[in-house]
Amino acid sequence: MDALSDDAGGKRARGLDRAFEILDFLRQKRQALKPNEIAAQIGAPRSSVYELVNLLLRNGILEFTGGEGRVYLGRKLYFLGAAYENHFDFTRECEAVLERLADETRETAQFCMLDGNKYTVVRMREGARPFRISTDVGQSVPIPWTASGRLLVAHMSNEDILTFIPPQDFCLPSGEWLDPQAFLAEVRQAERDGLFTFNSIVDSFTHCFAVPVTDEEGHVAATLCLVAPRDDGLANRERYLDCLKDAARGLSHAPARPKRS
Structure with a gap:
């Protein structure tokens, strides 16, 4: 049971790392991209990137912009940054x-x-x-x-x-x-x-x-x-x-x- 829990925790941690990698990549590119373009350019499996992009979209961390399924940093990040600065x-x-x-x-x-x-x-x-x-x-x-x-x-x-x-x-x-x-x-x-x-x-x-x-x-x-x-x-x-x-x-x-x- 412990081994299974550790494995699940490791997968979640890797998923978080990949999510932050996607956000950092979009920040550096300064443009909206399709999930498959993101996957190709960061060298990640397309299935993983699509799953994480959908999760980030649902939570407002990413938003659709520019048409054709392109995504970019979402307004939730602005509110998080504003809360940080206010502190x-x-x-x-x-x-x-x-x-x-x-x-x-x-x-x-x-x-x-x-x-x-x-x-x-x-x-x-x-x-x-x-x-x-x-x-x-x-x-x-x-x-x-x-x-x-x-x-x-x-x-x-x-x-x-x-x-x-x-x-x-x-x-x-x-x-x-x-x-x-x-x-x-x-x-x-x-x-x-x-x-x-x-x-x-x-x-x-x-x-x-x-x-x-x-x-x-x-x-x-x-x-x-x-x-x-x-x-x-x-x-x-x-x-x-x-x-x-x-x-x-x-x-x-x-x-x-x-x-x-």
Whole structure:
């Protein structure tokens, strides 16, 4: 009986893992897809994907959209996210900090974290520029492509970093390969300096700034970033870093702090 129960529990756990894989895949693709397309692209059995998609549809986690049986993330996820944000003071504090940074510098300000083994922008405030120069909120980006990535993995050993980051993520948007050892050297320099800045790898005309936001144990839990036109970023480097450091001091130790009742 115990063996049967363990087996059933294992199947349920694998089903949950697969359901989250489907949700993450749709989030990364940013488009509605048919269940058979999802199954093919995540390498899962079609029967399992159809069963899980139907379950998620019944619970409002997925919704039909775009016709021909395509599905995408459902509005129930919005309500769940809103409930999460309502429970934490930190989200409100983060929004206020980003607004102040964008006002002080006129540049795009971002709050960034790791999502699994990828980098993502969690919150963003656009700067006063007439054109967008930033990554979309929630978009997964390879860690080596980002200034923040050097800080977000700095608590790991070199060996753990190379195990954590998929080898293909060292292939840059240009098609060139970033030497992992050069990346590790930059990680250690960022750890010593408590910041990292560079000319963006993703495009050719921006300069990126990142400073750490630490948790209660002093570990880097997130980063605050500025994305600026390259010439302006270089000309205002010290002022922008001062603004970022001051803002990060106000946010550090704040993540995961629930509102007091």
